[in-house]
Amino acid sequence: MVAACGLPQLGPNKRQIFAGSVQKQGDAFVVSVNDRVTRATAVAPAFGFSSSFSSAGLVTSDIIRPGDVLGLTIWENVDDGLLANTGVNATPIQEVQVDSAGFIFVPYAGSVRASGNTPNELRELITSRLRDQTPDPQVEVRRVAGDGSTVSLSGKIGGQGVYPIERPTRTLSAMLAKAGGITIEASIAQITVIRGDQRGKIWFQDLYDNPRLDIALRPGDRILVEEDSRSFTALGATSQQARVPFKSQNLSALEALAQVGGLVATSSDPTGVFVFRNEPAEIANPVLGRKDLQGAQRMVYVLNLKEPNGLFHARDFVIRDGDTIYVTEAPYAQWTKTISLIAGSLTPVASVQTLTGG
CATH class of the missing domain: 3.10.560.10 (Outer membrane lipoprotein wza domain like)
Incomplete structure (x- = not known):
């Protein structure tokens, strides 16, 4: 049975x-x-970055890029200048953003290409444009809000968002630290960097075990922190x-x-x-x-x-x-299981015999 x-x-x-x-x-x-x-x-799983990622050099913070916000101050060597009020020879322009085409507008100098130049090179360009309008102009160019070059961070990280590539945060590990670090166990954390139509993935622990994986970031990089699936x-x-x-x-x-x-x-x-x-x-x-x-x-x-x-x-x-x-x-x-099944099947028979007095 x-x-x-x-x-x-x-x-x-x-x-x-x-x-x-x-x-x-x-x-x-x-x-x-x-x-x-x-x-x-x-x-x-073999993770890592291709040569196009690992060979990219650090983004220099001296180069102006679209999205940068700059501050200008223009001094004129006359009492009644083009830009300054009477009795004042310095004209501050607090904020001017480099547009998507790489240009800024400066009164009397017109549209000036800022992207691709250093602040000093831009200063010389603006000075040469104004020299025909006012005698011996002096120009100062400074950054106001960091680089316009940004990266986005999302996933299991302390502070998701868009961050500028600044001098202290030009590498992957530095940018992760800037965003508050990862919020999952390091042993199962994976970091994906998407750059255009390319992507590379590494283990978070490998980022610190192998310095070569701490790649330089590029404007527009997307960084995703995920848990091992x-x-x-x-x-x-x-x-x-x-x-x-x-x-x-x-x-x-x-x-x-x-x-x-x-x-x-x-x-x-x-x-x-x-x-x-x-x-x-x-x-x-x-x-x-x-x-x-x-x-x-x-x-x-x-x-x-x-x-x-x-x-x-x-x-x-x-x-x-x-x-x-x-x-x-x-x-x-x-x-x-066999013994239990046999023992279980005998129990009801014994109970019936007890009840009937057999």
Whole structure:
């Protein structure tokens, strides 16, 4: 009767999984994990910046750009000048913004190209324009509100917004600090820089471990701080069955099992820890010792934690985004269910006999 009804299961047992292998006319390759397999499958996301990002020099704060706000003061060597009031020979122009075409307007000097010039070069241009209007003019050009070159920061950061590229904030790390730093754990923070139609992504920790990744910013850069979106699924005889986010850049099978509370001591089979994955052909071929496979292959990796090197293999086997970790039940657990089912089926019969006096 028990055999006919079938016992409740968390999922397939080891025998059923092995029965679905390609070797037994199934559609998945079942592979035992060893040192060679751990090396062949140890693939982690490769982030970084292209040469166009890393070779860009620092933006100099001396060059005027569209959007800059400038202050001007013009001195005239006459009592009754073009711009100044009677008795005053200095005329301050508090704020003038460089327009999108790169020009500013100065009375009596007209439209003057400011973009691309230093403040001193702009001063000479304005002076030469005014020299024909008033004798020996003197001009001062100064910045009022920092650079017009800006970058935007969004995502998991202290202060989202648009920030000017100023002398102290010309690099990625400095700009992140200016915006209040990240608001998520450093181990799972990813930084994306979008520049035109190009983008580069790095781990936040790598930004400080590798100074070459602290790139110089460019006007219009968009910086996005995100939490690592990778996850794996844990099923079977584990303390937790759930979709679990990664907690570090690299995650081993042993760490993944620890994240879900480990194996259930009373029901799990440490010889039947399986990792299900769609493996690209460039990895599946070396794992299987073949060269003819094309496209993604269904792979089932088997970890036996009771082997002498089983824990080492689990420690070295890298879990990747989308993996499913499945732990089978121990035969003892099935035997316990059988006994419980038999004992449970006898209890009502005994109760009926007691009531009838049989």
